[in-house]
Amino acid sequence: xxxxxxxxxxxxxxxxxxxxxxxxxxxxxxxxxxxxxxxxxxxxxxxxxxxxxxxxxxxxxxxxxxxxxxxxxxxxxxxxxxxxxxxxxxxxxxxxxxxxxxxxxxxxxxxxxxxxxxxxxxxxxxxxxxxxxxxxxxxxxxxxxxxxxxxxxxxxxxxxxxxxxxxxxxxxxxxxxxxxxxxxxxxxxxxxxxxxxxxxxxxxxxxxxxxxxxxxxxxxxxxxxxxx
Numbered sequence: 110x111x112x113x114x115x116x117x118x119x120x121x122x123x124x125x126x127x128x129x130x131x132x133x134x135x136x137x138x139x140x141x142x143x144x145x146x147x148x149x150x151x152x153x154x155x156x157x158x159x160x161x162x163x164x165x166x167x168x169x170x171x172x173x174x175x176x177x178x179x180x181x182x183x184x185x186x187x188x189x190x191x192x193x194x195x196x197x198x199x200x201x202x203x204x205x206x207x208x209x210x211x212x213x214x215x216x217x218x219x220x221x222x223x224x225x226x227x228x229x230x231x232x233x234x235x236x237x238x239x240x241x242x243x244x245x246x247x248x249x250x251x252x253x254x255x256x257x258x259x260x261x262x263x264x265x266x267x268x269x270x271x272x273x274x275x276x277x278x279x280x281x282x283x284x285x286x287x288x289x290x291x292x293x294x295x296x297x298x299x300x301x302x303x304x305x306x307x308x309x310x311x312x313x314x315x316x317x318x319x320x321x322x323x324x325x326x327x328x329x330x331x332x333x334x335x336x337x
Contacts, residue, residue, distance in 0.1 A: 110179050110183065117188050130156045131154040131278050136321075137256045137257070150257075158184060162178055195221040196222060197247035199238070200251070200253030201253050205227065205289055224247060228255075242270060251283070255280060260278050
């Protein structure tokens with residue numbers, strides 16, 4: 110976490126253009142393996158952090174790396190805690206980004222809420238949204254549109270932002286910030302079982318959760334293939 114925060118702050122202090130942070134989990138990696146455009150975005154991102162425990166396990170199995178899981182939510186919280194930056198909140202349902210901005214301003218009075226906009230916009234709205242972000246002079250853009258929409262959005266429009274130095278694909282983080290979705294208890298997060306908590310509290314996610322064992326099976330397959 111410390112290294113991710115350090116690099117993020119370095120981007121904000123020294124970068125002359127927008128830097129993109131991706132926060133993949135096993136589901137995103139599986140999708141990227143089937144979508145060359147998404148894979149290209151992940152490979153060209155300025156920083157990629159292992160949001161999912163499956164990536165931590167896979168990196169250990171395949172390469173012997175001892176990575177620490179860094180969620181997009183936790184990274185954003187730490188950036189807010191240790192700096193006085195201007196944040197723009199983009200994504201989720203109508204009213205959620207506004208509430209997330211309100212809650213984060215209360216929690217971190219050192220930050221500035223530059224603006225917010227919901228994620229239910231049309232292609233024809235994007236020009237005005239970018240204009241609003243630029244007029245706000247935000248230097249951190251939190252994009253919670255879900256994957257791969259948020260990655261495509263940042264990648265496609267990154268050169269059109271005049272003040273943003275850091276754009277983070279945040280997934281469902283805005284819902285947590287706005288207290289619309291309860292985060293998993295620490296005991297689940299400590300052992301990388303946030304996915305299991307979401308499964309038992311929201312069984313409708315069961316199909317998506319199958320991506321984790323599928324990802325691990327593919328990881329073992331690659332490992333075995335490399336040994337033969």
